[in-house]
Amino acid sequence: MVNNIKVLLCEDELNLANLLVEILQNNGYDITWCENGAKGWEAFRRGSFDIVLLDVMMPEMDGYAVAKEIRNAGSNV
Numbered sequence: 001m002v003n004n005i006k007v008l009l010c011e012d013e014l015n016l017a018n019l020l021v022e023i024l025q026n027n028g029y030d031i032t033w034c035e036n037g038a039k040g041w042e043a044f045r046r047g048s049f050d051i052v053l054l055d056v057m058m059p060e061m062d063g064y065a066v067a068k069e070i071r072n073a074g075s076n077v
Contacts, residue, residue, distance in 0.1 A: 006030045008049040010040035010066060012058045037061030041069050052077050
């Protein structure tokens with residue numbers, strides 16, 4: 001089990017998101033879930049995360065765009 005590892009999960013498919021959240025929480029991760037890339041990017045800017053899991057194809061902002069913004073912000077995540 002892990003302790004206090006914060007994960008940002010960006011996934012627009014509800015069934016998959018629920019499955020991933022359940023698995024990760026059961027293994028001790030602290031999960032923040034966002035249903036699209038724009039909300040994920042906003043959550044990233046407001047929070048502090050150790051791991052970011054991104055779906056590639058999402059509405060409003062895809063995973064590649066979110067990853068680019070995270071890199072441009074100078075993050076080491």
